[in-house]
Amino acid sequence: MPVHKKKDITPSAENPKAESSSLTLPEQEEFRQYLRRLAVSAVQVLLEQVMREELEQCIGASWGEVTPNRRGYRNGSYTRDLVTSTGRIEDLSVPRDREGVFHSQAFERYSRYEPEVAEALTQMFVSGTSTHKVGEVAQTLMGVAPSASAVSRLNQSLTEQYETWRERPLLSHYRVIYLDGIHFTVRHGAQTDATMILTALGVDLEGSREVLAFRASAEESKDGWCALLQGLRTRGMKEVDLLVTDGHEGLLAAIAELFPSTLRQRCLVHKQRNVMSAIPKREQQEVMAELKGIWHQETKEEALLNLTAFKAKYQKRYPEAIRSLCEDEEHLLTFYAFPPVMHRYIRSTNAIESLFSNVRQRTDQIDAFTTETSCLTIV
Template sequence: MPAHKKEHTTPEENQPRTSESSIPNLPAPDEFHRYLRAQIRNATRVVMEEIMCEELERFVGAAWGECTPKRKGYRNGFYTRDLATTNGPIEDLNVPRDRAGKFHTQIFERYNRYEQQVADGLTQMFVSGTSTHKVGEVAQALMRVAPSASAVSRLNQTLTEQFEAWRERPLLLHYRVMYLDGIHFSVRHGTQMDSTVILTALGVDLEDNKDILALRACAEEDKDGWSCLLQDLRNRGVPEIDLLVTDGHDGLLAATKSLFTAAPRQRCLVHKQSDVLNAIPHRELQEVATELGGIWKQEKKEDALLNLTAFKAKYQKRYPEAIRSLCEDEEHLLTFYSFPPVMHRYIRSTNAIESFFSNVRQRTDQIGAFTTETSCLTIVWATMQDIHLPRIPVS
């Protein structure tokens, strides 16, 4: 009897067939994301409500229905509130309360309807100069709910309160170096635009750390403004400064002489060199600049003085205006030689505070004009929190 031929089959034919009806129908991406957000919100609600109940249990000192002499209070049901999150609003969140009304959950700050990271993000937008309207649009897109006017006010108020606490903090008794300078901004007063200068003190302590010590807004940079800032430093505990580094502004110099009489002062050599070279013709600018800069680069003060004397003698008759500018504040040009050589390159100029100003300017240029001096001060302060101030050697 002839043998049956083996029927040829393909691998696919050997596999069990799957019914098309058994393949799940996946939702569209938008629908899936909405579903996922809802699940996250529900999970967040459950966890938060559980944590708050545990907090209340610790607060009153007893579990639900427990009789114990350690009890410090009694439960009093719940109240509901909404919370905006990055996954959408959680409505009617059950917040437990005690009978005396003293319990306060640590999960969110009282009356704050936003997760902390959301509030921080909105605040950062204000700091970056984003309009209130635009902040509202972004919040609406992120959280499906726009911040109310009171929420916006609260965020700004929090920022202002933090700034006020910072500007009143006590300072150290002794600073190795103090840099003083100002940065200008535009502030809108109705339909008018005025210039406001933020007077700034940057200190270097005895452990090489740099820190912005004070900010003050003034209509102009004058003796009164600088006197107020320096008096503020004294009121907050600064009696001793080893070195003041400044430009040549008359109001600043008068204020430092009055309030920090004993502190030696270094005239910023970058500003001084620029003033001198403004009186030199372009054809000789490079040669004169090299000679002038060479004065400050001498290792010893005696050699610097010899070079300074020779420079004045060489150019006195040819460029008397340049020499006159050089001789102004001459006694404070070489003060840095009284300090360790490792410090010289850091204290010959106000570059340390100018670098700080450059960083602030990069972060605030998009604002254009501030609405008030207070907002200008607050945002400059908030901006500087993210600016790294490198250490400098002080001994």
Template structure:
């Protein structure tokens, strides 16, 4: 039996169309301005509620509550302005106690900037940006231009934190210490010179990495390395099980003077690069296989045999490459004297090179720093966000 189509008794209503005049559509600028106002309003409400909760915890009692744990009384509030990532919040109500002992954690006691804003302005300052440029950028993003005195106070705070870090005591004993330097451009008048940031990266007895010291120098020299190594020792780091280094003469000279008895591992990545630079490109793949084969065996005796065989095979054909290999030869296979689990961590200075790469990613937008001091401080500030992986130390 055929199925009949269903008939609708109610007539269909015509589609209602709403016409919107272009004049009714807000511009993108006004829309974002309205959105920022809503965010600021919400931020104000949340911050004021949080500060009231902080005060309740500080006093040990809610508003009007009578308890034996009460440690003080409320005393109204005062207003202040606070610059946030959404712009300026005016007349923010900050609660206070009668004794004047309560200080909120929502922002620094004398700061007029939200922590994220203060950090961003500080990083711009230490990167070499002028106060005028910082004000221009902040005014564009936040609608507020910080005064020169505000930026100076932010920089003073950073300087104090860095100075506390720079002189902090170190552990007595480190399993591995990596030494290397990273180059940055420093402006001098209309010109720009390269300066090196000498760096000490330590690994403690638990396998935790930590930057022990940073020091800017005009050039990598024996005197520069002596200075930073002496600083490391003066802060307590006197027992080092192994140094991992490249072959810079100034560095090696400083180590031989201050840490005569400490074993040292020559970075095999740097050594391989130096040796292969003396080999024609068409021959490098074959020579590289023999070169890397020197330190591949499980036993040191086999590695030494491979070293002898390599020198015999290429001494006549590539004497310069063999001479390069023989430089610092006694420190090429030091890693064999340590547990097998440590070998991949100490055969090269990749640990500190990785740190440098991380720093570069965060500072590449800076063409040159105004001073060596600003360079060190920014690298230190960037370093606070870098999370190091633990290494095997046994």
């Protein structure tokens, strides 16, 4: 009988192409999260090794070493979480000593955030970014959003910085001080109210500008301005060559009480607005050109002649405009007592208005501040 060949029962090799097509790659987000976990794990290993070496230097002996230079003993470790720029480490092992004197330089005591992370979040708050937006950005970059308590702690650090700044000593002599206020909405319990932030901006004898003080007040009252001005004196300011202000009665009353002999310049930009509000729009361009011409004369004598002519020309036609112009008239041309190079800078409160514009760019996203302290801190 013929012998039948035995059939090969060894399974044939699978098609490599088919095999490769059956492999499934992880989704992009899943892969990114995997890389983040690897990075966080590597950072944790590094931090724990650094802290062990720090403790060794602190107590003066390695593990199990007997040495006359030993200054303490190890006492196990504890675990804590720490948010780093890489991500959250949930079970970081922190070594400790029996006496409790060891503290790692890797992070601040009691802080849940790496110093660089805390600083970045703080800068976002200062720039006017909302708490919700800060959380979204932190979640995207680090995989964790700051909790309400973390936000509170960060804001507390800002408050401490503000208090240090608010109480700092001042120079004894300033060339110019600009005074004005800016309003914000602040929550008081279940209600929101307008709060004025009274502001003093100083120019020293070298020409450098510096914000001297902020003070929260319900309104621009005499008491509020007196408190701010007295605070400047308490912190060392003794002499001011010129005060530049608008015409608010509370501010003027405070200046009359505390700085009666100091020269004062009425803001001409505010004055122009007040006068123009009583002039018909069809004539405002012509009248404005004449009004500005008064304070652009080379000498005070020429400016006074132009002022007299302006009043005579428009007294009968626009008495309300002239009445507004004559209010605080004796302080309209004070700037002529100073060198011409200074005139454009001291005729108005534009310097402090520029500051307020800068502040608004950072606070426009904040509908209402939770407290006066948080408002002052961000400003």
